[in-house]
Amino acid sequence: MTVVLGLTGSIGMGKSTTAGFFRDAGVPVWDADATVHRLYGPGGAAVEPLARLCPDALRDGGIDRAALKDWIARNPAALRAIEAVVHPLVAADRAEFVARHRAAGTPLIVVDIPLLFETGADALCDATLTVTAPADVQRERVLARPGMTEETFRALLAKQMPDAEKRKRATHVIETTGLAQARAAVEALIAELTKG
Secondary structure, three states: OOEEEEEEOOOOOOHHHHHHHHHHOOOOEEEHHHHHHHHHOOOOOOHHHHHHHOHHHEEOOEEOHHHHHHHHHHOOOHHHHHHHHHHHHHHHHHHHHHHHHHHHOOOEEEEEOOOOOOOOHHHHOOEEEEEEOOHHHHHHHHHOOOOOOHHHHHHHHHHOOOHHHHHHHOOEEEEOOOHHHHHHHHHHHHHHHHOO
């Protein structure tokens, strides 16, 4: 049996680093953000339908996210139209990943989904993991990113379920303040979820 573990965490909580720990341990990880990036890239399945919606977004055979953001800023209905194209493609990609690993008998796989609880994708998982860190650590990590402002950080946080709620809903929680401790917690969780 394949255990599907849903991985989530608010911005700056160490989700990407934690996903890397799973990969390092040989656990296959499906990444929602990387999937969207691939779908928007040249030859990606989202390119043609999105270019029909917003011709200005077509650049070098792919979709320019900045042009989509401009369109969303001008047109309140744009986001819903984009999501109607992209969400089914992302869901199909994730379903294919899960089915392939189930067929292969992979003991544990991770689906890395930033808005896991917000979108209801946790219902597709056997267990969920929220990564967390103290608010001051989160803020420091996010504001260290190139081009990040306090205003943008607050806007991003407002779109996400509060960390306390994510921790309450998750089957497992890992604190990511120390890398060695977080890696050890991931390895312990892998052992727990894969024991026969």
